[in-house]
Amino acid sequence: MKVLITEYLRINLDTEQWECRRCGHAHGSARDNYKRGLLVYDRDPREIHKPLLDPKLYERTYSPDPQWCRILEYYCSSCGTMVEVEYLPPGHPPLHDIELDIDALKLQWQDREEVTEPAPAPDLALEKVKHGRALHAEMHQHGGHGHQH
Amino acid sequence: MYDNISAEEQALLDKFLADNKMFLGPDPEIMRDHTVTPRSAAEEEVLKKGFDAHQAHHIRGLINAALSEAFTMVNQMGAAPGAKWGDLVTAIYTADGNLAMIAPHGIITFAACAFYPIRFIIKNWMNDPTVGVKDGDGFIHNDARYGGVHNTDQSMMMPLYYKGELICWLSSTIHEGENGACEPGGLPAAAESKYDEGIKMSPFKVVENFQIKRDLVTFLQNSVRDPKLQLEDMKVKLHAVMRLRDRITAILDQFGRDALIATMRMHLEDTEAEVRRRIRELPDGTTRVLQFMDSSLRENCLQKISVAITVKGDRMIADFRGTAPQFMNRSVNTNLASFKAALATGLLQNIWPDLPHTMAVLSPIEVITDKNSIIDAEGEMPQAMSLMPLFKACVAWTVPMAKFNYSLPKRYSAIIASQYDQAATFIYGGLTQHGDVTGNFCGDINGMGQGARSHADGEHSVSPVFGFMADSGEHEINEEDTPIIRLGAQRLAKDRIGFGKYRGGMGYEQIATARGSGMWGFMTGCEGSKFPSAQGLFGGYSCPAYQLLKIKGVNIFEELNKDPKVVEVFDIVKLMNERPLKGGKYSSNDMGMTFELCNEGEIYMICQGAGGGYGDVLERDPALVMKDVEEDLLSADLAREIYKVVFDERTLVVDEAATRQLRDDERRARLQRGKPFDAFCKEWVTPEPPADLPYFGSWDDNSKIYAQNPAINLKVVMPADQLQGFYMPNPKDLQIATLEAKLAAAQAALEACQAAGR
Numbered sequence: 006m007k008v009l010i011t012e013y014l015r016i017n018l019d020t021e022q023w024e025c026r027r028c029g030h031a032h033g034s035a036r037d038n039y040k041r042g043l044l045v046y047d048r049d050p051r052e053i054h055k056p057l058l059d060p061k062l063y064e065r066t067y068s069p070d071p072q073w074c075r076i077l078e079y080y081c082s083s084c085g086t087m088v089e090v091e092y093l094p095p096g097h098p099p100l101h102d103i104e105l106d107i108d109a110l111k112l113q114w115q116d117r118e119e120v121t122e123p124a125p126a127p128d129l130a131l132e133k134v135k136h137g138r139a140l141h142a143e144m145h146q147h148g149g150h151g152h153q154h
Numbered sequence: 155m156y157d158n159i160s161a162e163e164q165a166l167l168d169k170f171l172a173d174n175k176m177f178l179g180p181d182p183e184i185m186r187d188h189t190v191t192p193r194s195a196a197e198e199e200v201l202k203k204g205f206d207a208h209q210a211h212h213i214r215g216l217i218n219a220a221l222s223e224a225f226t227m228v229n230q231m232g233a234a235p236g237a238k239w240g241d242l243v244t245a246i247y248t249a250d251g252n253l254a255m256i257a258p259h260g261i262i263t264f265a266a267c268a269f270y271p272i273r274f275i276i277k278n279w280m281n282d283p284t285v286g287v288k289d290g291d292g293f294i295h296n297d298a299r300y301g302g303v304h305n306t307d308q309s310m311m312m313p314l315y316y317k318g319e320l321i322c323w324l325s326s327t328i329h330e331g332e333n334g335a336c337e338p339g340g341l342p343a344a345a346e347s348k349y350d351e352g353i354k355m356s357p358f359k360v361v362e363n364f365q366i367k368r369d370l371v372t373f374l375q376n377s378v379r380d381p382k383l384q385l386e387d388m389k390v391k392l393h394a395v396m397r398l399r400d401r402i403t404a405i406l407d408q409f410g411r412d413a414l415i416a417t418m419r420m421h422l423e424d425t426e427a428e429v430r431r432r433i434r435e436l437p438d439g440t441t442r443v444l445q446f447m448d449s450s451l452r453e454n455c456l457q458k459i460s461v462a463i464t465v466k467g468d469r470m471i472a473d474f475r476g477t478a479p480q481f482m483n484r485s486v487n488t489n490l491a492s493f494k495a496a497l498a499t500g501l502l503q504n505i506w507p508d509l510p511h512t513m514a515v516l517s518p519i520e521v522i523t524d525k526n527s528i529i530d531a532e533g534e535m536p537q538a539m540s541l542m543p544l545f546k547a548c549v550a551w552t553v554p555m556a557k558f559n560y561s562l563p564k565r566y567s568a569i570i571a572s573q574y575d576q577a578a579t580f581i582y583g584g585l586t587q588h589g590d591v592t593g594n595f596c597g598d599i600n601g602m603g604q605g606a607r608s609h610a611d612g613e614h615s616v617s618p619v620f621g622f623m624a625d626s627g628e629h630e631i632n633e634e635d636t637p638i639i640r641l642g643a644q645r646l647a648k649d650r651i652g653f654g655k656y657r658g659g660m661g662y663e664q665i666a667t668a669r670g671s672g673m674w675g676f677m678t679g680c681e682g683s684k685f686p687s688a689q690g691l692f693g694g695y696s697c698p699a700y701q702l703l704k705i706k707g708v709n710i711f712e713e714l715n716k717d718p719k720v721v722e723v724f725d726i727v728k729l730m731n732e733r734p735l736k737g738g739k740y741s742s743n744d745m746g747m748t749f750e751l752c753n754e755g756e757i758y759m760i761c762q763g764a765g766g767g768y769g770d771v772l773e774r775d776p777a778l779v780m781k782d783v784e785e786d787l788l789s790a791d792l793a794r795e796i797y798k799v800v801f802d803e804r805t806l807v808v809d810e811a812a813t814r815q816l817r818d819d820e821r822r823a824r825l826q827r828g829k830p831f832d833a834f835c836k837e838w839v840t841p842e843p844p845a846d847l848p849y850f851g852s853w854d855d856n857s858k859i860y861a862q863n864p865a866i867n868l869k870v871v872m873p874a875d876q877l878q879g880f881y882m883p884n885p886k887d888l889q890i891a892t893l894e895a896k897l898a899a900a901q902a903a904l905e906a907c908q909a910a911g912r
Contacts, residue, residue, distance in 0.1 A: 008437075009560055010560055010561055011556075011692045012608065012692040012768070013692060038831075041831045041832060042831070043828075043831055044828025044829060044831070045829055045830075045834040046829070047834075050686075053695055053796065054686065054695075054698035055792070055795075057649055057650070058727065058731060058742055059730075059731050062740070063730070063740075063741075063742040064742065065683060065699070065742040065744070066742070067698050067700065067701060068698065068699060069684060069685060069699045070684035070685070070699070072846075072847070073454075073685050073847065074446075074684065074685045077838075078824070078828070079693075079828075079831075080824040080828045082825065082828070082830075085822060085824040085825050086693075086770055086821070087693040087770040087772070087824070088692075088770075089693055090690060090694070092685070092689065093444070094446065094456055094685075094843065094847060094849070095844055096838060096839060096840030096843070097444075098835070098839045098854045099831075099835065099839075100444055101442065102441060102442045102443065102553075102554075102557065103439070103441055104439050104440045104441070104442075105437050105438065105439035106437070109437065109438035110437050110438070113437060118563065120561070120563050123560060124562060124564055124565050125609070126564075126566060126567050126569070127567060128568040128607065128609075129507035129566070129568070130503060130568070130622070131616070133507055133622040134613075134616055134617045134622050137617075137622050138625075140259060141240060141259075141625050144226060144229065144230065
C-alpha cells in the first residue's frame with residue numbers, strides 16, 4: 006500500500022520508505038525527514054526572479070535580495086525532479102515540513118482502497134469567486150450605481 | 155491582613171472590585187476565546203424538545219436570504235468605496251454572542267471578529283444601569299482591540315427582542331476607510347502608538363428607538379476627515395440591520411422562537427462536528443511552513459511567522475510559537491483575536507470553502523502563540539497595519555494543509571498554492587477637485603493573483619486574499635470623486651510570475667497620478683520587496699519581489715501636451731528602463747511608503763502580485779508556456795531559461811525533441827549541482843541569523859527568539875514565553891546620522907588639507 010503525500014512524494018507503508026512518485030526511488034525512512042534523501046542546491050534568487058529593471062539604474066529590480074533570501078531547491082537524487090523549494094534567509098535551518106505518525110497512517114489506511122492518482126476535487130474557491138462576481142455584475146447592471154457595464 | 159476570608163467576604167470583595175473597575179478595556183476573558191460557548195439554558199431547553207432538521211434547513215435558507223438582502227442594501231447604498239466593492243458583511247449571532255451565520259458573499263473576517271464586541275456588550279452593558287440593552291438599541295464599534303480586523307472597519311450591532319426576550323444579535327460591518335488617524339485613509343503605517351490610529355470606538359450605544367443619536371454622530375464626524383461618509387454609512391448600516399430584523403422577526407412569527415434558537419445552535423454544533431470529522435480523516439502528524447515578512451512599512455526587517463499544524467485524531471493544533479516579537483512603535487502588530495479571525499477566513503477561503511461561514515469552523519481548532527509576539531500583541535501596541543500579519547494568517551494554511559490533504563481519497567476542494575497576500579493598492583488622501591477633504595483606498599486591493607492549482611494555472615487578479623467576492627472598483631467613479639487619474643490599469647504584470655508546472659495567477663500594474671487638487675498624496679502598505687511573499691507549492695516557485703516605482707519632478711499632463719507621443723504605452727518596466735520623461739527623478743523603492751504628497755502629474759506605480767507556482771517548472775506543458783508568450787505574459791527569454799522550452803520565436807512552434815533534450819540535460823545538471831541534504835546542512839546552517847540582517851523571530855529553536863537590528867547595534871535573545879516589545883529608530887534619524895557622519899568626515903578631511911597647507 007502506497008499513500009500519496011505530495012505531487013512528488015509517496016509513502017510505501019509496507020517498506021516504510023519515502024518514495025519518488027516519478028521514478029520510484031526510495032528516499033529513506035518514512036519516519037525520518039524526507040529531505041535527507043534528496044539533493045539540495047542553494048539558488049541565487051536573481052537567477053529565477055530575474056531583474057526586470059536595469060540593475061545599473063536601480064538597486065530594487067523585482068528580484069529578491071540575495072542577502073536576505075535564498076532559494077533551496079530539492080531534487081530527487083535519481084531522476085532530478087524538483088520535489089520542493091524553500092525560500093529562506095541565508096543560513097536558516099531547513100524546515101522539517103512533513104512529520105507523519107506512520108503507525109497511525111497504517112491504521113488509517115487499513116480500511117481504505119489504495120489511491121494511485123490524486124482524487125479530483127471541485128475548485129470551490131474559484132467557483133465561489135465567479136458566482137460572487139456574477140452576482141455583483143448583475144446588481145450593478147440593474148442600476149446599482151447608475152452605471153451600465 | 156487576613157490570609158483567609160470567608161465566602162461572604164470574598165463575594166463582597168469581588169462585587170466591590172467589579173463595581174469599581176476603573177476602565178473596561180478589552181477583556182482577555184472575551185478576547186482570547188474563539189470558541190462557541192456551551193449551550194445556554196434556553197438552547198438546552200429548546201433542543202430537549204427535539205430538532206426538526208428539515209424545518210431548520212428551511213429556516214437557514216430564509217436567514218441566508220435575509221442576510222443577502224441586507225448585504226445587497228449596504229452594497230448598493232453604502233458611501234464608502236469599500237461598500238461599493240463588497241468589502242462588507244452582515245451577520246446573525248445567538249443571544250450569547252456566538253456568530254451563527256454570515257451573508258454568503260460577505261467578508262468572513264469582519265463577522266469572525268464582531269462576536270467579540272457583542273460579548274463585551276452582553277458582559278458589561280446589559281446589566282449596567284447607565285447603559286442597558288433594550289429593543290431598538292444599536293451599538294457601534296471600530297477598535298480592533300475589542301474585536302475587529304483594523305480600525306477602518308465600523309460595525310452596527312443590534313439586539314433582536316421578540317415578545318420581550320433577547321433572541322439574537324444582528325450586525326453590519328463596512329470597511330469605511332477614513333478614521334481620523336495620523337495619515338488619511340484609515341491605514342496609517344506611520345502610527346507609532348495606538349494614539350496615532352484615529353478614533354477608537356469601544357462598543358457603545360449610538361442608536362436608541364431605532365434612531366441614531368445625533369450628538370454622538372457629530373462627535374464621530376468631528377473626529378474624521380470625511381464627516382459626510384461617517385453619517386451616511388451609519389445610516390446605511392442601521393437600516394440594513396433593521397431590514398434584517400424585520401426578516402428575522404417574520405421567521406419568528408412563522409416558525410416560533412424555539413425553531414430559530416434551535417436552528418442557530420445546531421448550525422454551529424453541526425459545523426463543529428463536521429470540522430472534527432474532516433480533521434479525523436487527515437493523517438496524524440505535523441506539517442510546517444515558515445512565512446517571512448520583510449518590512450515594518452517604515453524600514454526593511456525580517457519578521458518570521460512560524461506555523462506548525464498538528465493533527466491527532468480529531469484534534470487540530472495550530473502552533474505559531476517562534477514568531478517575531480511585537481514592535482512598540484510600528485503598526486504591523488495584530489492582536490490574537492484578529493489573527494484568529496483571519497485564520498478562520500483562510501480555512502474557508504482555500505481549504506474548506508464548502509463549510510458554512512460561521513465561527514464554528516475555527517472553534518474546534520486549538521491555537522497556540524507566544525504572548526507579546528507580533529501576532530499576539532498587547533493592546534498598547536499600534537496595530538493600524540495589522541493587515542500585514544493578518545494576510546499571512548489567511549494563507550498560513552495553504553502549504554501545510556496541502557501536505558495533509560493531498561493523500562485523502564476524497565478531497566473537498568482543489569489543492570492550491572498560496573494566493574498573493576499583500577495589500578497592493580493605493581491609499582490616498584487630501585483635497586478633492588470638489589473641495590472636499592477625504593482619505594480612503596482603491597479597490598485594487600481585491601485583485602490578488604490566485605495560487606496555482608494542482609490541475610491548472612492560478613487565475614489572474616482573482617479576489618482579495620480575505621474574501622471570495624469583492625470587485626476591484628471602477629476607475630471612472632474614482633476619477634469623478636477624487637483627483638486620481640489612472641495612467642495605466644489592469645495590464646497584467648508581464649514576467650512577474652510564480653513559476654511552476656502550473657503558474658500562479660498574475661497581478662496587474664497600477665499607474666496613478668493626481669490632477670486638479672491643491673493637496674493630494676498617496677501611501678502604500680505592502681511587504682515583499684526583498685523577500686517574496688506568496689509561496690509556491692510542491693516545487694513551484696514563489697512570486698517575485700515587488701517594488702514601488704516613482705517618477706517625481708515631472709508633470710505628465712504637461713509632457714503629453716508638449717508631445718502626445720512621449721509615452722505611448724504606460725508600462726512600468728518600459729517607463730523605468732527607457733526613462734522617456736526627461737528631467738524626471740526615477741526611483742525604485744520599498745512597497746511600504748508612508749503618506750507623501752504627489753504634485754500634479756507625478757507618477758506612482760505598483761503591481762498587484764502573483765500567486766505561488768505549483769510543481770516542477772520542467773513539467774510545464776510547453777503548449778502552456780507558448781500560450782503565456784503569445785499572450786504577452788512571459789518573455790521568450792524566460793520561456794527558455796526557466797521552463798527550458800526550445801521554440802521558434804517567430805512562429806512559437808515548439809521543437810519537442812530539443813525541448814525534451816534540454817529538460818533532460820537540466821535534470822542531469824541538477825544531479826551534478828545538488829548536494830546530499832546532511833552534507834549541505836553542515837555547510838549551510840549557521841547558529842544564528844546573519845549579523846548584518848535586521849531579524850526578528852526564532853532561528854533553529856522556537857523557544858529562543860532573536861531581536862536584532864544592526865542599525866542600532868541591537869541584539870537580544872529572549873525565551874519565547876517572556877517576549878518584550880522592540881522600539882525601532884526613526885529611519886529619518888538614521889539617515890540624518892549617516893549624513894552627519896559623512897559631513898563630519900568631509901569636514902575633517904578638509905581641515906586636514908587646510909592644516910597641511912594644501
